[in-house]
Amino acid sequence: MSETALALADAERTDLSDLVDTECYPLEDFNGPRMQDVIGRVQDDLAEDGCAVLRGFMRPAALQRASAEGRELARKTFFSSARVNAWFTRDDPSLGDDDPRRIFMDRTSGFVTRDMIPADMVIQQIYVSPAMKRLVAACIGEDEVFEYADPFAGLVQNVLPPGTSQPWHYDTNEYIVTMMTEKPEVGGEFEYCPNIRSAAGENYDRVGAVIRGEDMATSKTLRLEPGDLQLFKGRYSLHRVTEVGGERERHTAIFAYSQQPGVVGRLERTRQLYGRVSEAHIQAERERVERADGLLD
Template sequence: MSASLPLADAECTDLSDIVDTERYPLHDPDHPRMRELVASCRAHLAGNGSAVLHGFLRPAALAQARAEGVALAGKTYFSSRKVNAYFTADDPSLPEADPRRVFMDRTSGFVTRDVIPADAIIHRIYVAQAMKRFVATCLGEERVWEYADPYAGLVQNVMPPGTEQPWHYDTNEFIVSMMTQQPDAGGDFEYCPNIRSPQGENYGGVGAVVRGETREPINVITLQPGDLQLFKGRFSLHRVTQVKGAIDRHTAIFAYSQKPGVIGRLERTRQLYGRVSEMHLEAEQRLVRADNLVD
C-alpha cells in the first residue's frame, strides 16, 4: 500500500517538508532566526504596510504548488466588469470626480477554497497551526483564525495575459499571499500605504490615484514565485497591473481574521466568485460593521 499524501491539518506545527525552515523556522517560535524574522516583518508592516519573505517554499514544493495551480486553473471563475475601488454601485448624486464614481475594468479570476484539494500545498500551508501562529506573531495578534467563509478563506487568483486587478481595498485588515507562477511581464503589485484610515476615507487623495493624476503615493513590488507577502490591505489602496506575455499569473491568497466566524459580504462574493452560499445569505442579515469605511 502506498503512503498517503499529507492533508491540510489545523494541528500541524511543522511544515519543514514544504517550507524552507532553515530560513523560516516556523516550527520553532523561539529560534533566534525566527525572532529576527518577526521583528523584521513587524517593522516593514508598520513602516509601509507590506512584508515580503523571499523563497518561502523549498524548490520541490514550489514546483508542486505551481503544477497544482496550473491544474486548478481550469476551475477558475472569470468575470469582466466595471468596478470602483469600493465594490459599490454608482451613485449619481456624487460629483463625477469622486473616486466612488471612477469605474475600472476588472478581468481576473478566482479558484475558491471549496474546490482546492486538501492535499494541495497551498491548502496545507493555509490551515497549519505553524502558519497561523507565525502570521499572528508578525501582526502583533494573540491569534488569527481561518475564514469561516466556504469560498474566500483560501483562493487562487488566476490572471491570464491581458487581465488586471484594478485599484481596490480588502475587506479584512490584512492578507497573506504567495505567488506560485510568474507571468512573462506585467502583473506588478502596486499599493498606496495607509492612504485611508478608520478616521477617514481621504477621497481627495484616493481620487487622484484612481484617476491616474499622480503616482507619488504608489509603491511597486515585483513578486517572484515562492515569495510570501503579508499585506495590510484594508487601509492601503492596491492593484495588480495588466499581465503580459503568454504565461498566467497565479497567486494563492490566505485570508485570516482577528476573530472567528468571518463570512464575506454578499455582493462582493457574488461579484468575485459568481455564486453565494447559504452562509453568505445568512451572514448578510446579521451584518454589523466594525468601522464606517466603505468596502
C-alpha cells in the same frame, strides 16, 4: 506516490519543514532569536510600509509542486468581468463627477474557491497549519488568527490570464497573506499606496488623484517572485495588479485569516467575485453588523 504527495491539510500539523524553507524561517524554533528577528522585521515593515515579504518562503520542490497544482486548479477558474470602483459600491449620481467613488474601472476576476481546492494540495496544507497561523498572528501583533468561516473565500487561487489586470481596490480584511505560484512573462506587478486611508477617514482627495493618474509618486511597485510570502495591510492601502502580458498566467494563492472567528464575506461582493453564494453568505448578510471603522469596504 510519495508520502508527501499523500499528505492532507491537517489543522493539527505543526511541522511544515517539507514545504517551507525552515533554514531561513525556523518555524519549529519559534521563540528562538532567528525566528524572532524575522518576525520583528516583518512587524517593522508592516508598520512603516503596510507590506512585508518573506523571500523564498517555500522550498523549491514544494514550489514546483504548488505551481503544477495551480496550473491544474486554473481549469476550474470562475471568470467575471465588471466595471467597479475601488470600494465595489454602486454608482451614486448625487456625488460629483470627479469623486473617486464615481470612477469605474474594468476588472476581470478569476478565482478558484476553497471548496474546489483538494486537501492534499500544498496551499491547503499551508493554510490550515497551526504553524502558519502562529506565524501570521505574531507578524500582525495578534495572539491568534482564525481561518475564515466563509466556505469560498478563506483560501482562493487568483488567476490572471494575459490581457487581464486588477484595478485599484481595497481588501475587506485588514491584513491579507498571499503567495505567487506562477509568474507571468510580462507585467502582473503589484502596486500599492501604503496606508492611504485609515479608520479616521477615506482620504478621497488623495485616493482620487492616484486613481485618476494625477499622482504618480504615492504608489510603490513590489516585484514578487514565486514562493515569496507577502503580508499586506490591504484594508488601508489602495492596491492593484498591472496588466499581465506574454503567454503565461499569473497565479496567486490568497490565505485569508481574520482576527475574529466566524468571518463570512459580503453577499454581493461574493456574488461578483465567485459567481455564486452559499446559505452561509445569505445568513451572514441577515446578521451583518457594520464595521466599527466606518469605512466603505
